[in-house]
Amino acid sequence: MRSPKPAPATNRLLEALPDKDRQHFLSGCEPVTLAFGEVLAEPGEPIRHVYFPTESFISLTTKPIDDCASLEVGLVGDEGMVGSPLVLGVNVSLLHAVVQGAGSALRMDAALFCRELEKSRALRCVLKRYLHVVMGQLAQNAACTRFHVVEERLARWLLMTQDRAHSNQFHATHEFLAYMLGVRRVGVTKAATALQHRNLISYSRGNVTIVDRSGLEAAACGCYATDNATYAKMMC
Template structure:
């Protein structure tokens, strides 16, 4: 069982709970190790568990046609998977796949619903986070329609960097193409351009962020808009 003193800080939603609520909440969580590309939820299926990433990240995607999908949101230690439960809906609207392997906390749906009725702070934080997620989805929709692949890739790398707890993370061009909803050749060209500018290095599926400031300058304005919305609402 995770320590009630060290674990809350690893997920910001849990850390926001009052001490008593936090200890009770953690008692109902199980530590799990998420595996890269593991599917945690599928559209139209019942939500069996909610997940609170600590040193991992989850991509939420929606199908665009029979063989392609688009990432619409990303979950790291700032949030959770399963926010629709606050609306009384226990059906997953999106496909959830592990993007960054690592530890997380998991709670079964029934226990989480009980916690929602017990803690007004938890209700407030989850509602705010749901708003932030909706804002991120809207921003991503506009980004996919209006911005070139290189700027979108820079934004995606920054979002992943924020949640990776490391300057280096594993991701293939195939996975990036799947997340961005573009052809692999487009991702290869965009990644090559960022690498030539010495913003990142890429080798054998390992991406290293070399110049964070430069990468922010290369990204579209959507990245800054996402961060501003999170700070404004969650603060």
């Protein structure tokens, strides 16, 4: 089993900045600890802060449609940021952002972020590339939801979560997974049981352990590798 890389000292987006720009930007950031379940943004509400996770990770979900449950469309960890509409000059959130993995993050006031964006060409370039990656991932996620079976999608989500949690163990109930994947709970139970029977994961009372990382990558749909390749091409 391959262990995940240790959590970086800061956010990978900010690490991509030239030293001078990064140090200046970091001087305006406030280190915070995000709690599990903490809501950072609501659809239609003004964006008050931007967040750059370092050890935490955040789930982005749609607004409920026709009184139905919402759907996860993004998972943000140390590779990204929350509050990206500000890069496009939009100060209202389209998505619900809730902390799924507690931990540290860097936070900046939205107004200050916009001023920094105007001053730093390097910051604009990095974040525009990131937005390109996000748009590609959103398109990939739509296709994944439509064409891939639940077991493959669950394996992909577990890998994405492990990457951002920087741990082989994390918490995710069947009810939560059904909500994230937009399927019935029985479908998640069947898929999780299949992965467990293949000795890829261990699952008990909402506690997930990745047992065989390589095997789980083989069980996941190709969207996982595609997302990683897109990020690496544009951001590294």
